[in-house]
Amino acid sequence: MPTLLRAVTIVASFILSSAGAYAQALDTNASQCFPLNTKGEVIVTKTDGSSVRDTLLCMGQSEVRLVSSGAMPLESVLRIDKPRDGVLDGVLKGASVGLAVLVLCGGECAWEPLLRMTATYAIIGGSIDALQGNNPTIYRRPSLALKVRF
Secondary structure, eight states: OHHHHHHHHHHHHHHHHHHHHHHOOOOTTSOOEEEOOOOSEEEEEETTSOEEEEEEEEEESSEEEETTTEEEEGGGEEEEEOOOOOHHHHHHHHHHHHHHHHHHHTTOSOHHHHHHHHHHHHHHHHHHHHHSOOOOEEEEOOOOOOOOOO
16 A cells, blocks of 8 residues: 555656646747857857957847847847957967976976076967967858859
8 A cells, every 4th residue: 555655646746746737838929039158259240241259149140149239130240259369368378388397307307498498488389379260150151153164
């Protein structure tokens, strides 16, 4: 008898707990705007040539929602890009190699070669960061192009 009571209790709890999910019907008229996994600001270039720098909330089939600018029709958007990170970031990463060598030496190293090495790695890090675009395109408006070759 205790197993029958346990089974009835479990079935009753499943039925009662699913009633709340049934009551939450989806609104069919709501526009579907799907959030994107982008952090920070984006640059939205419009079809008229102007650009807006804002944070992207979500993107749907007919509109793009930004934090400050609000909803924007997708027909007016030419492309959405993440801005490039600065070259200073690469310089600091390169210079940190010299700092790591200084820590490993414990202050026993000669200063002149250490400073030259730090400056060299800072220049290399800045050059790599300048050459690497690192500004991914999130959205680009599809376009039809005709190329004629002779």
